[in-house]
Amino acid sequence: MKKKYRMIHDENLCIGCQACSVACRSENKVPDDLFRLQVRVKTEGVFPDLRMDMKRHSCVMCEDTPCVTVCPTGASFKTEDGLVQVDPKLCVSCKYCIVACPYEARFINPVTKNADKCTFCYSNRVSKGQDPACVTVCPTDALVFGDINDTTSEVYKKAKESTLVYPKAHLGTKPKLAFVPNKKGVSYE
Amino acid sequence: MNNIWGSMSQYEIINWPWPIAVYLFLAGISAGAIIIALLVKWNKHDNEVPTIWDAMVKAGAIISPLTIVVGLLLLIGDLGKPLSFYLLLINYNFSSVMTLGVLALFVYTPFAFIFAGLIFEDKIKNSFLSFLYPIIGYIKSYSRYSKNIEYILFFLAIVVGAYTGFLLSANMSIPMWNSPVLPILFLASGISAGIAGNILVGLLFFKSSINKESIKYLLMLDLRVILVEIPLLLILFVGMIYTGGASKISAMQALTIGNWAMIFWVGVIAFGLLTPLLIAFTALKNHAYKVRFIIINSLVVIVGVILLRFYVVYAGQLFTGV
Ligand code: SF4
Numbered sequence: 001m002k003k004k005y006r007m008i009h010d011e012n013l014c015i016g017c018q019a020c021s022v023a024c025r026s027e028n029k030v031p032d033d034l035f036r037l038q039v040r041v042k043t044e045g046v047f048p049d050l051r052m053d054m055k056r057h058s059c060v061m062c063e064d065t066p067c068v069t070v071c072p073t074g075a076s077f078k079t080e081d082g083l084v085q086v087d088p089k090l091c092v093s094c095k096y097c098i099v100a101c102p103y104e105a106r107f108i109n110p111v112t113k114n115a116d117k118c119t120f121c122y123s124n125r126v127s128k129g130q131d132p133a134c135v136t137v138c139p140t141d142a143l144v145f146g147d148i149n150d151t152t153s154e155v156y157k158k159a160k161e162s163t164l165v166y167p168k169a170h171l172g173t174k175p176k177l178a179f180v181p182n183k184k185g186v187s188y189e
Numbered sequence: 190m191n192n193i194w195g196s197m198s199q200y201e202i203i204n205w206p207w208p209i210a211v212y213l214f215l216a217g218i219s220a221g222a223i224i225i226a227l228l229v230k231w232n233k234h235d236n237e238v239p240t241i242w243d244a245m246v247k248a249g250a251i252i253s254p255l256t257i258v259v260g261l262l263l264l265i266g267d268l269g270k271p272l273s274f275y276l277l278l279i280n281y282n283f284s285s286v287m288t289l290g291v292l293a294l295f296v297y298t299p300f301a302f303i304f305a306g307l308i309f310e311d312k313i314k315n316s317f318l319s320f321l322y323p324i325i326g327y328i329k330s331y332s333r334y335s336k337n338i339e340y341i342l343f344f345l346a347i348v349v350g351a352y353t354g355f356l357l358s359a360n361m362s363i364p365m366w367n368s369p370v371l372p373i374l375f376l377a378s379g380i381s382a383g384i385a386g387n388i389l390v391g392l393l394f395f396k397s398s399i400n401k402e403s404i405k406y407l408l409m410l411d412l413r414v415i416l417v418e419i420p421l422l423l424i425l426f427v428g429m430i431y432t433g434g435a436s437k438i439s440a441m442q443a444l445t446i447g448n449w450a451m452i453f454w455v456g457v458i459a460f461g462l463l464t465p466l467l468i469a470f471t472a473l474k475n476h477a478y479k480v481r482f483i484i485i486n487s488l489v490v491i492v493g494v495i496l497l498r499f500y501v502v503y504a505g506q507l508f509t510g511v
């Protein structure tokens with residue numbers, strides 16, 4: 001059976017330490033000052049009623065992929081199990097995918113000159129049965145990754161016990177990265 | 190800035206910078222010039238040679254291939270890997286507007302050259318370009334198909350003129366681009382630039398005589414396209430505002446903030462659209478059919494069309510409403 005990979009970022013467990021971002025950088029040789037992954041810390045509210053939201057910012061692995069649709073050469077493509085990747089041999093660096101991505105997930109890698117983004121560490125780790133680098137290092141287990149078809153997996157359990165929210169769900173891109181919204185601090189609902 | 194999550198500069202880059210804006214203009218004027226040249230050619234009376242009409246056909250035949258070639262060079266130069274551009278010609282993704290555009294241009298460009306060759310057949314034969322004669326001879330062998338070539342070229346020009354709009358409107362991430370109005374707006378303003386370009390080049394290089402009747406006709410022609418563009422721009426922004434959310438914010442920002450709002454109101458609206466309107470109305474009303482008006486008119490139209498492309502490309506990417 002094909003794998004249905006999902007990643008969940010639990011914003012209640014996340015402490016904004018950026019370990020994931022650093023792990024990504026060393027695992028994937030991301031050039032200085034560029035990021036495949038950031039966790040942005042957003043302060044909401046007015047003192048003393050404050051809330052700190054941790055927002056993961058990376059490719060969300062759309063099911064309906066704007067970047068793959070627009071790519072003229074097929075350099076941006078989806079693997080069999082649905083993870084979006086860039087083929088460096090086909091990319092002409094036209095930047096169409098960068099302007100098309102509603103999540104600002106892509107950039108041009110100045111070393112390879114190709115479009116670059118979070119790959120969920122597909123070729124270097126996931127295809128060998130490992131977790132993505134960010135998931136492995138997270139000290140609070142705020143990140144969970146795996147095959148959601150597998151009912152024994154962590155990600156299946158996490159998805160079952162939490163309310164998942166999808167980034168920019170209204171766009172209909174059906175992300176494979178979900179988050180559990182922050183409930184700590186003052187509530188503004 | 191020192192966020193704990195690091196530099197934000199990669200998110201602030203304008204990914205499609207000025208060469209794209211200029212390309213969009215050049216592709217627009219190329220398509221517009223040939224559309225107008227063909228319309229004039231099909232309608233003109235043969236006994237009117239060599240009036241402005243004949244000159245406009247010649248101007249269109251020159252402008253169209255040259256502008257598209259310059260535009261394509263800019264486009265290739267703007268690729269992060271310019272030497273890999275051939276990959277665009279051997280790999281296709283039919284859901285990508287860029288692929289469809291590449292295919293259209295792949296046919297359009299040679300046809301534009303063939304058309305120019307057919308129009309200037311005699312000129313080339315007797316000039317310093319005569320070394321090109323073997324090519325011309327080859328093109329001439331197509332002369333019995335010239336009517337068909339014209340029809341194909343006309344159709345392809347419409348495709349090229351509109352695809353530049355679809356290229357942008359296929360992006361759901363940028364509210365100003367993600368509008369069905371954009372292809373029509375770009376086609377209309379491309380035609381407007383084509384009229385202006387044909388008139389200018391026609392007057393300057395093909396020493397055509399123009400009379401009151403033709404001045405009146407040309408001003409009216411311009412006027413009609415401009416009267417289409419204004420409501421299209423209105424629909425674009427009203428549409429964005431009614432969509433609400435990020436679209437609405439994006440529209441408000443683009444219309445009010447900084448230099449780009451200035452460029453829109455002063456450059457695109459006042460200069461590019463209202464000035465020609467004013468010239469057309471006053472000149473037509475006072476029966477002051479002066480060549481001077483035509484030339485000023487054409488120049489402001491062209492500048493307005495260029496600024497519109499720059500505005501849409503930059504303001505679209507800068508003000509995304511998030
Ligand atoms: S988040 Fe952007 S880069 Fe990632 S799959 Fe979606 S559109 Fe493509």
Ligand code: SF4
Nearest residue numbers: 071091092094095097
């Ligand atoms: S930059 Fe590369 S991956 Fe992105 S659309 Fe262009 S060719 Fe495709």
